[in-house]
Amino acid sequence: DTGVSQDPRHKITKRGQNVTFRCDPISEHNRLYWYRQTLGQGPEFLTYFQNEAQLEKSRLLSDRFSAERPKGSFSTLEIQRTEQGDSAMYLCASSLTGGGTDTQYFGPGTRLTVL
Amino acid sequence: DAKTTQPTSMDCAEGRAANLPCNHSTISGNEYVYWYRQIHSQGPQYIIHGLKNNETNEMASLIITEDRKSSTLILPHATLRDTAVYYCIVRTSGTASKLTFGTGTRLQVTL
Numbered sequence: 001d002t003g004v005s006q007d008p009r010h011k012i013t014k015r016g017q018n019v020t021f022r023c024d025p026i027s028e029h030n031r032l033y034w035y036r037q038t039l040g041q042g043p044e045f046l047t048y049f050q051n052e053a054q055l056e057k058s059r060l061l062s063d064r065f066s067a068e069r070p071k072g073s074f075s076t077l078e079i080q081r082t083e084q085g086d087s088a089m090y091l092c093a094s095s096l097t098g099g100g101t102d103t104q105y106f107g108p109g110t111r112l113t114v115l
Numbered sequence: 116d117a118k119t120t121q122p123t124s125m126d127c128a129e130g131r132a133a134n135l136p137c138n139h140s141t142i143s144g145n146e147y148v149y150w151y152r153q154i155h156s157q158g159p160q161y162i163i164h165g166l167k168n169n170e171t172n173e174m175a176s177l178i179i180t181e182d183r184k185s186s187t188l189i190l191p192h193a194t195l196r197d198t199a200v201y202y203c204i205v206r207t208s209g210t211a212s213k214l215t216f217g218t219g220t221r222l223q224v225t226l
Binding site: 004035040042043044055089091101105111 | 146149159200216218
């Protein structure tokens with residue numbers, strides 16, 4: 001069981017540029033979550049997918065943010081026209097429905113720095 | 116999901132048990148208590164969860180009071196590698212509900 005992976009691990013970009021992050025969930029996990037974490041705070045929920053359907057989005061997910069999970073496996077999170085306030089750790093988690101617990105397992109995160 | 120209250124920080128000597136408390140006085144009957152930890156600059160790591168019975172796994176034990184209004188995470192023999200921020204989260208399990216993280220307890224394990 002290879003765990004959740006995220007790519008890249010670090011990204012430095014200039015304000016106004018677009019960035020895209022990828023998350024590969026644990027194999028067979030049908031739910032995938034995105035969170036954002038700023039310095040000194042706990043992670044905050046952004047959005048989640050069940051299979052390929054995006055079922056919930058946080059108010060934190062402005063119209064510059066878009067997430068996809070086209071085949072129900074990996075997911076991408078794109079930020080357009082980045083701002084300095086987007087600097088954060090972006091975390092992905094996955095879970096498997098059934099069995100009652102739906103425990104989320106996190107990846108290592110992508111640290112974004114917007115200059 | 117019910118809110119949780121945790122101490123901001125705690126210290127523990129290496130080799131001793133670390134007991135991390137969590138209050139969740141508004142927990143409802145179908146809400147589980149989850150514990151995660153986050154070591155510096157890594158993603159959160161799942162530790163354990165429970166509904167009303169005490170639970171134990173290879174990482175830790177979870178003790179939930181009979182009224183379910185509080186719980187304690189126990190690391191039986193803390194090591195330096197257990198230094199991390201520990202989050203107690205209450206969540207309705209089985210649904211696709213998000214995890215709502217607070218600021219957690221920063222546990223410092225010392226020699």
